Amino acid sequence: MTSKTGRSGKKVEVTSRDWTLKTLAGAAGGFGLGIAASGLLACLTPGPLDAQNKFQVAMWLVPPVWIGAMSVSFVFRSGLRAWLWLGGANALGFAMLALARHFIVR
Numbered sequence: 001m002t003s004k005t006g007r008s009g010k011k012v013e014v015t016s017r018d019w020t021l022k023t024l025a026g027a028a029g030g031f032g033l034g035i036a037a038s039g040l041l042a043c044l045t046p047g048p049l050d051a052q053n054k055f056q057v058a059m060w061l062v063p064p065v066w067i068g069a070m071s072v073s074f075v076f077r078s079g080l081r082a083w084l085w086l087g088g089a090n091a092l093g094f095a096m097l098a099l100a101r102h103f104i105v106r
Helices: 019-044 052-072 079-103
Strands: 003-005 011-013
Touching (some): 019 052, 019 079
Antiparallel strands (some): 003 011
8 A cells, every 4th residue: 555644744545445345346336226227217217118219228328327336436435335335225226126117017
């Protein structure tokens, strides 16, 4: 780890701790969030599920959500916090998807 001296004279860490855990949390959690967002878009937008354009938009929604979650995973103080928050967001996203599929009958 690299450190430098801050304004107060104390050593300050320059590199992130637990970057491996944060990267894995962002990769796994981000993919799950992308899939949940794609499913919600397909369920909650008007029209049949087999519409050609709906599949394309839902498919192309996954990478931006995944990259956003990967980026956000490095904001957390530790890898454990990243796993917990992204895991909770995945649980919420898939619960919303299950509710949407259950209550919206097409």
